[in-house]
Amino acid sequence: MSRTPRAVSVALALLVGLLSSISSGVGAGAAAEPLPxxxxxxxxxxxxxxxxxxxxxxxxxxxxxxxxxxxxxxxxxxxxxxxxxxxxxxxxxxxxxxxxxxxxxxxxxxxxxxxxxxRRDAEPRGFSRETARSLLSAGQSEMAGYGLYSYLLLGAPPSEASRERYLKAIEAYLALIPDVASLEEYVPRGELNVFYLPVRGTPPSALTAQWALDNYDYARARSLLRGLPEPNRDGPYILAAFKPVGGAGAAPPYLFQNLSSVPPHLAASWVREFLNQAAQERFWEEKTTMQLAQRMRATVGIMGSGLPEVKKALDGWITWVR
Structure with a gap:
């Protein structure tokens, strides 16, 4: 049976329309996803x-x-x-x-x-506090006169799950923070945040993260963690206060950061952001709190992709006690 020219034209038009629809659908499905x-x-x-x-x-x-x-x-x-x-x-x-x-x-x-x-003011407010590291040896007391006292604390000896996280945090501490003696040559003590790492024994001339972990003073860390937010038997933790922290615990205001859920590859980013936070004159205020949380959310959002439990836990990592 022969088709009329009109019927053929209609059939061709329908076929072209169908192919165009299929082609556009494939193109849409193949479009690249936006980068995070x-x-x-x-x-x-x-x-x-x-x-x-x-x-x-x-x-x-x-x-x-x-x-x-x-x-x-x-x-x-x-x-x-x-x-x-x-x-x-x-x-x-x-x-x-x-x-x-x-x-x-x-x-x-x-x-x-x-x-x-x-802002309307022509000069920055306050000063930028510099952070300097120092080992806190057994039996040694903190030196007086610093503007801020911070501590890198481990709540217990490393387990198989926590060892890499401990080492990465200590590596960042050693790599990112200059020794207190070198900074005191140029910066007044009252403008320094001294960042202590409790240890036992005499450190070697070439200090390494492995030596610091092997010789860490867990008993002193436990005494410093008393009275702070529980649970605190893992770590690492960062504690910052205006006065040396004794066995009675830190006096408000103080900053307590729980890194026990931080993936090891984020440890350096977290230590770096802590240094930025400690540099603020009033480091516990809401505006600087929001700034730290914003930066860490951005870092976790990209570097911690595929780790929803990390993003969910972020709010529990930072505690300000006023």
Whole structure:
């Protein structure tokens, strides 16, 4: 039976429409997923004429190199990588936004925004407290006169599950923090945060994380942890207070950070953010609290991808007692 020209035309039109629909559906399904991206600043406020450091975290599923693009309608941004500097010179007081996107050549992230407030005061408030490390040997008392006293505490000898986390935290402590003797040559003691690591025995000239772990003073750590939030028999923990902490416990205000759930590869990031937090003149205030939590959420969100229990536990890692 022969078909009329009209019937053939209608059939062809239907076929073309069906193929177009299938083609568009396949294209939509094959579209690359946006890259995960988080961003933050090193401070939420700056004085008139100030600068701020911008940071971004992204992850390429295929391990490809990432390219970051920063943009702002005011001020000047210098840098094209994961870290950039934003100059807010000549701006009036107010809140301003910058954005960043990331691409690995195949996928692109959604835009991430950060906001910074320019204050009315022309000079930064207070001073930036520097952190210096010191071993706290058995029988030795803390030296008087420091602006802040911090402690890296282990609640018990390492288990198979905690050993790597302990070592990574101590490695970060040794690598990121200068020795107290070297800093005291240039910085007044009252402007230093002395960060103690309790040990037993005489340290070697070339101090290592393994030696510190093998010779850690767990009895002294337990005495310092008395009266602090429970449970505290794992670790590591970071405790910071304005006065030396004795067996009676820390006097408020103090900062207590529980790293017992932190993945080992995040230990250095956590120690670094603690140093930023301790540098604030009033480190326990709500605005600096929110800043620390924001930065750690950003880091965990990218580096801790696939670890929902880590993100859920973040609120329990930080305790401020006023």
């Amino acid at each position: 991206l988080a961003c933050s600043t090193d401070t939420p406020t700056v004085p008139l004429g100030g600068k701020v450091v911008l940071k971004a975290w992204a992850r390429s599923p295929g391990g490809r190199a990432l390219r970051f693009t920063w943009d702002a309608t005011v001020g000047k941004i210098e840098g094209r990588g994961a870290e950039a500097r934003w100059s807010l010179a000549d701006l009036r007081p107010g809140t301003f936004a910058a954005s960043v996107t990331a691409t690995d050549g195949e996928s692109t992230s959604s835009e991430c925004l950060v906001r910074v407030t320019v």
